[in-house]
Amino acid sequence: MDRILKKRLARLRRKKRVRKKVYGTSERPRLVVYRSLKHIYAQIVNDEEHRTLLTVSDLSPEVRSQIKEGMKKVDKSVLVGEVVAKRALEKGIARVVFDRNGYRYHGRVKALADAARKGGLEF
Numbered sequence: 001m002d003r004i005l006k007k008r009l010a011r012l013r014r015k016k017r018v019r020k021k022v023y024g025t026s027e028r029p030r031l032v033v034y035r036s037l038k039h040i041y042a043q044i045v046n047d048e049e050h051r052t053l054l055t056v057s058d059l060s061p062e063v064r065s066q067i068k069e070g071m072k073k074v075d076k077s078v079l080v081g082e083v084v085a086k087r088a089l090e091k092g093i094a095r096v097v098f099d100r101n102g103y104r105y106h107g108r109v110k111a112l113a114d115a116a117r118k119g120g121l122e123f
Contacts, residue, residue, distance in 0.1 A: 011101075011102040011103065012102060013102075014102035015101055015102030016102075018099065018100070018101075018102065019099070022097050022098075022099045023047050023097070024044075024045050024046055024047040024048070024096075024097055024099075025046070025047070025048055026046055026048055026049070027095070028095045028096060028097055029044045029045055029046045029047075029053055029093060029096055029097070030044070030045045030046075030047060030096065030097045030098075030099050031043075031044055031084070031088075031096040031097065031098050031099060031116065031121070031123065032044075032045055032099045032101055033098075033099065033100055033101055033103065033109050033112055033113075034101055035077075035103060035108055035109065038073075039057055039058050039059060040057065040058055040073070040076060040077045040080055040108055040112060041055070041056075041057040041058075041080075042055070042056050042057070042080055042081070042084045042112060042116075043055040043056070044084070044088055044093060044096060053088075053091065053093065054084070054087050054088065054091060056080055056083050056084040056087060057080060058076040058077075058079065058080055060080075060083065062083055063076070063079050063080055063083050066079050067079065073108055074107060074108055074111045075111075077108040077109075077111040077112040077115070078111050078112070078114075078115040079115075080112055080115075081111065081112040081113065081114065081115025081116040081118075081119065082115045082116070082118070082119045084112075084116055084119075084121075085115070085116040085117075085118075085119025085120050085121045086119055086120075088116075088121055089119070089120050089121070093121075094120070094121065094122055095121075095122045095123065096116075096121055096122070096123045097123060098113055098123045100113075
């Protein structure tokens, strides 16, 4: 098997294992993180109603306006975390369940989570 395919399958196995326990409700929705090689995405999901409540990424206009030339991906993740916390609090969402989506709690994922906590989200 290809090395990259093995890594992807391992992440999907971890994701499946985590998702058995992590479930977003209406009073405590799930904050999901997805990272690609270039970008990072965060969304808040209510699993009971199967609805995405809000989405923020480093491609969103309010984050993109704050990104400077030569900014590192970890710094962009911090901006995404701050914006997702701000928008969640505006919608009345203060408590969430964090879903790291099979990624290690390290680097960009940790930076986004710490920034969201600092912005006022509780998890």
